[in-house]
Each structure stands twice: as structure tokens, then as C-alpha cells.
Amino acid sequence: MLAMNYRGPYRVRADEKPMPVILHPEDAIVRVTRSCICGSDLHLYHGMVPDTRVGMTFGHEFCGVVEQVGPEVRNLKVGDHVLVPFNIGCGKCHFCQQELFGNCHESNAQATAVGGIFGYSHTAGGYDGGQAQYVRVPYADVGPTVIPDWMDPDDAVLLTDVVPTGYQAAEMGGIKRGDTVVVFGAGPVGLMAAKSAWLFGAGRVIVIDSQEYRLDFARHFAHAEVYNLREIDDMVVFLKKQTDSLGADVCIDAVGGDAVGNGLQWLFGTKLKLEAGNAIALHWAINSVKKGGIVSIVGVYGPTGNMIPIGNVVNKGITIRANQASVKRLLPRLIEHIKEGRINPKAMITHRVPLEHVADAYHIFSSKLDGCIKPVLIPNAA
Amino acid sequence: MTKALVDTAAIPGWGVDADPENDPTYPMRHIEHQQDRGLTWERPTQQHPKVEILRSIEHNRLPAVVGTSTPPAGLSGMIRRVAFRRSESDWWHWLMLMGADRLNVVEGVVEDLAKGKVPNIPAELGWKSEWQHNQKGVAKKAGIAVALGAGLFLWSRRSKQRRDEEVAGPHSLAAEAAAERAQ
Numbered sequence: 001m002l003a004m005n006y007r008g009p010y011r012v013r014a015d016e017k018p019m020p021v022i023l024h025p026e027d028a029i030v031r032v033t034r035s036c037i038c039g040s041d042l043h044l045y046h047g048m049v050p051d052t053r054v055g056m057t058f059g060h061e062f063c064g065v066v067e068q069v070g071p072e073v074r075n076l077k078v079g080d081h082v083l084v085p086f087n088i089g090c091g092k093c094h095f096c097q098q099e100l101f102g103n104c105h106e107s108n109a110q111a112t113a114v115g116g117i118f119g120y121s122h123t124a125g126g127y128d129g130g131q132a133q134y135v136r137v138p139y140a141d142v143g144p145t146v147i148p149d150w151m152d153p154d155d156a157v158l159l160t161d162v163v164p165t166g167y168q169a170a171e172m173g174g175i176k177r178g179d180t181v182v183v184f185g186a187g188p189v190g191l192m193a194a195k196s197a198w199l200f201g202a203g204r205v206i207v208i209d210s211q212e213y214r215l216d217f218a219r220h221f222a223h224a225e226v227y228n229l230r231e232i233d234d235m236v237v238f239l240k241k242q243t244d245s246l247g248a249d250v251c252i253d254a255v256g257g258d259a260v261g262n263g264l265q266w267l268f269g270t271k272l273k274l275e276a277g278n279a280i281a282l283h284w285a286i287n288s289v290k291k292g293g294i295v296s297i298v299g300v301y302g303p304t305g306n307m308i309p310i311g312n313v314v315n316k317g318i319t320i321r322a323n324q325a326s327v328k329r330l331l332p333r334l335i336e337h338i339k340e341g342r343i344n345p346k347a348m349i350t351h352r353v354p355l356e357h358v359a360d361a362y363h364i365f366s367s368k369l370d371g372c373i374k375p376v377l378i379p380n381a382a
Numbered sequence: 383m384t385k386a387l388v389d390t391a392a393i394p395g396w397g398v399d400a401d402p403e404n405d406p407t408y409p410m411r412h413i414e415h416q417q418d419r420g421l422t423w424e425r426p427t428q429q430h431p432k433v434e435i436l437r438s439i440e441h442n443r444l445p446a447v448v449g450t451s452t453p454p455a456g457l458s459g460m461i462r463r464v465a466f467r468r469s470e471s472d473w474w475h476w477l478m479l480m481g482a483d484r485l486n487v488v489e490g491v492v493e494d495l496a497k498g499k500v501p502n503i504p505a506e507l508g509w510k511s512e513w514q515h516n517q518k519g520v521a522k523k524a525g526i527a528v529a530l531g532a533g534l535f536l537w538s539r540r541s542k543q544r545r546d547e548e549v550a551g552p553h554s555l556a557a558e559a560a561a562e563r564a565q
Contacts, residue, residue, distance in 0.1 A: 051479045122436070201399075
């Protein structure tokens with residue numbers, strides 16, 4: 001089968017690889033119909049995530065048709081068109097019982113801090129991902145969800161990560177009616193966080209990014225006030241002036257370790273990799289939120305450390321909330337939102353690329369070329 | 383709350399998910415309703431992998447399901463095995479893994495060549511799309527590269543000339559002195 005093949009930082013290609021097989025009674029084999037490249041895939045692509053091995057197939061946002069099921073699979077049958085949450089959850093462990101499906105304790109041998117994630121390095125379990133014609137899906141009765149007949153598969157594939165991650169970012173913000181919410185990052189997750197902030201009753205939503213085309217998109221897609229960080233001398237002073245000098249009620253970091261906007265963080269985090277990525281967005285979030293406010297983090301960082309003003313977290317009495325999205329928990333509500341027309345995720349898809357051209361798709365997304373917001377790979381078998 | 387620039391009434395679904403009960407502990411609070419606090423559970427069937435799986439020493443047992451992509455191999459695999467003797471809290475664990483990742487890139491090229499495949503690195507880097515969508519940028523980068531290359535070439539040539547002059551200088555003086563003595 002054809003699959004994306006990681007060859008090193010900034011180097012990927014499509015190669016023939018062996019077909020996946022059932023390795024566990026709760027496994028399924030899924031023929032992929034759509035597979036997105038996620039902003040967090042770029043952290044892997046840029047060589048920022050430890051234990052990313054050459055030869056691995058990325059891809060944690062995909063949907064497809066069930067081709068084969070293991071003997072203990074009860075809820076899925078061959079031929080079902082399913083969307084597959086990015087996190088691999090057993091549904092039984094201490095964490096899954098609390099609907100923390102992103103923190104499963106039975107799916108990642110290499111680390112305890114994070115549950116298994118499809119195609120996201122061995123730090124997240126060493127599973128090949130869905131940027132391929134076929135993929136092995138463990139715990140097939142837990143995560144995969146049959147796509148409703150009325151739903152566009154383009155919406156479905158975005159329900160595997162981007163939509164729930166953005167939604168949970170707003171949910172973790174504990175937004176109260178009328179709150180001012182600042183979202184750092186106008187990538188797909190930031191866009192969904194801004195869009196979701198309104199659903200929780202925000203009174204004002206501000207989006208910060210460095211790319212003008214993305215800010216334009218945020219203005220229309222998420223009804224947000226937008227500001228380009230390249231035009232702002234001091235981000236924190238600017239946001240304080242925007243919020244009666246007190247700061248925002250809620251700040252959301254939807255950027256993670258690939259941020260721009262600070263030379264020192266860029267040097268230590270992005271280039272020298274002495275930090276777990278460039279943490280300037282989180283730095284700004286902590287310093288821009290009001291005292292007693294909430295900082296919600298969904299941006300992805302590596303597992304080591306970052307330079308952030310933790311002293312100000314204490315002094316300001318800030319609550320920090322963060323997690324990998326619990327996709328399975330959020331799906332019923334998000335499907336309802338799409339059905340009711342409150343959100344329209346597929347509007348974010350700007351590029352459809354055959355799997356054979358995966359290297360170009362990664363480069364376009366990484367370098368922010370051609371107005372790229374969200375690229376979707378279409379495997380041959382689709 | 384600060385001034386709103388958007389009429390929230392015009393936003394589809396505004397406030398439908400507002401939840402005054404959403405406190406910072408959600409959803410961990412549900413643990414209180416479980417008799418045994420969920421600390422034990424009926425484990426899924428154990429997978430028995432046929433490839434080497436490196437396990438975090440913070441795990442007391444192998445998780446029921448594991449990923450089997452790209453088992454550790456070669457020199458990078460040896461480094462990874464050493465790294466996994468240390469916990470996730472130890473910086474050396476991660477630094478060794480990052481080092482192994484970089485070495486693994488070289489191993490990947492060697493592996494390709496051993497299979498008779500010369501990796502098309504410009505294609506893998508996506509340079510075709512760079513040319514398609516950013517010709518100005520490519521021209522600018524090429525211009526900078528040419529200018530740097532030319533500068534480097536001129537500088538090295540000038541340095542070589544200086545070295546030659548320095549070497550030739552004393553010889554030439556010595557030759558002149560010898561010639562004078564001979565006369």
C-alpha cells in the first residue's frame with residue numbers, strides 16, 4: 001500500500017509499505033478516505049518531537065471504511081464509514097473511565113504522560129498513522145464513530161482532532177457570558193477555538209497571528225477581532241490597552257512550540273531545541289490574562305521544558321488548564337453543532353492533495369504558501 | 383468584560399454551551415462518584431508484540447496495546463535503548479532520543495542506498511511546491527546563496543593570494559640576498 005514515509009526533518013515521501021494487519025483482538029483495519037495534515041504534524045516534520053523515527057507514517061486525523069475487524073470488536077462492522085479520533089483510548093482504564101480518552105493508560109508503552117496517538121512518534125506510542133491507504137486502528141469499539149449519513153466526510157475528518165481540540169480549548173477556558181477571550185494562533189485549531197468561544201457565551205473574541213491571510217480568514221470564519229503580531233511592538237501592553245488595562249478573562253494558546261515573535265525563544269526553542277519549542281505564545285497568554293483568569297493550552301510542546309513566567313502564574317492567581325482533546329467525549333455535542341449549522345468545519349479546507357504528493361503538501365502547509373489553512377490528503381484507494 | 387465589537391445576537395449558537403458549572407477540575411470531578419476511584423480496571427486483552435518495544439520505566443507493566451511501527455535498530459536503536467533506562471522526567475532521556483533521531487536520518491539515507499534507491503531529497507523537501515507558489519522567495523534565496531557563494535569564493539581566493547605572497551616574500555628576499563652575495 002502507499003503511505004507517507006518520514007525520512008528526517010523537513011523530508012517526507014510517499015512509499016510502498018506492507019499492509020497493516022490485526023495485531024490485537026480489538027483492532028480494525030480501516031481503508032482511509034481522507035487524512036488531514038495537522039498543525040501538530042508540523043512539530044514532527046520540523047524534528048521537534050523526540051523519538052520520531054525514520055520510516056514512520058504520520059497522520060492522526062483521518063476517516064475511512066472498515067475493511068477488517070478483530071474477534072473482540074462488537075460495535076463496528078466491515079463497510080462502516082467511520083471517523084477515528086486521534087487519541088487511542090481503551091475505554092476501561094482509570095483515565096478513560098473519566099472520559100479522559102486522550103490520557104489512556106493502556107495505549108502508550110513509551111511514555112506515561114500522554115496516551116497513544118496515531119502517527120505521532122514513539123513518544124505517543126509508535127503507531128503508524130492514517131496518511132496511508134490503510135491503517136491499523138486499535139480499540140476499534142471505543143474511539144471510531146460511524147459517520148452519520150447526512151454528514152459531509154470533509155466535516156467528519158475534521159471532527160477527529162481540529163474541531164474537538166478547538167472546542168475543548170474554549171471549554172477549558174471556563175468562559176462565562178460576556179468574557180473577553182484572546183486566542184493566540186489562527187491555524188485551524190485556533191479558528192475553531194475562536195468559533196467555539198462564542199458558543200460558550202464570550203462577549204469578545206480576539207485572535208492574534210503573524211499571517212495576514214489567516215487573520216482575514218479568522219475575521220470572517222470566526223467573527224473575531226484580529227491583530228497581526230508583526231505590527232505590535234509589545235503584545236502584552238497592546239492587549240492590556242484593549243482590555244481596560246486589566247487583561248483578558250481567558251487566553252488560549254493554540255500555537256504551541258512552532259510559534260514566532262520572539263528572537264530568544266526562536267533561538268533556544270526553534271533552532272537550538274534547548275527548549276521544548278518556542279513558548280512565546282504561552283508567555284504572552286500568561287502575561288495578558290487578567291489576575292484570577294484562565295489560560296487554556298492546546299498548543300503542542302515537546303516533553304522537556306520551556307521558558308515561561310511561572311512566577312506570574314503564582315502572583316496573578318492564574319488557573320492553567322490543558323489537555324489533549326477528549327474527542328470521544330465531545331463528539332455527540334459537536335455532531336449536533338454541525339447538524340444545527342452552528343459550525344461549518346469544512347470551510348477551513350483549502351487544499352486537497354493526492355497522497356503521492358505528500359511532500360509538497362507538507363511543504364505548502366509548513367511554509368504557509370498558497371493561502372493554506374488546512375490540507376487534506378486523498379489516498380488512491382479513496 | 384470589555385467593549386464588544388461584534389453583535390453576538392448575529393452569531394449562530396451564541397451562548398448555547400455556556401455552563402456555569404464548568405469549573406477548572408472538569409471532568410476529573412466525576413471520580414468522586416466511583417466506588418473504587420477507578421484505580422483498578424478490567425484490563426483489555428494483552429497484545430504480544432513480535433517486535434522490540436521500548437517501555438517507559440514509569441510504567442509498571444506493558445500497556446495492553448502497543449504500536450509496532452519502526453522498532454529500534456542500528457546505532458540509533460542502541461542509543462534509544464540506553465535512553466529508556468531513564469525516566470520521562472530526566473532530560474538525558476529526551477536528549478538521547480533527539481540525538482538518536484538525528485543519527486537515524488543518516489541511517490535512513492544509508493538504508494535507501496543499500497536498497498539501490500537514491501533518495502530524491504529536493505522532492506522530499508517539497509521544493510517543487512516552493513517553486514510553484516513562491517518564485518520570488520526562491521529567486522531571493524538563490525540570489526542570497528549566489529552572493530554568499532561568490533563572496534566566500536572571492537574571500538578565499540584573496541586569502542590564498544595573501545598566503546602565497548607571504549610565503550613567496552621571504553624566499554624572494556633570500557634569493558635576492560644570495561644573488562647579491564654571489565656578485
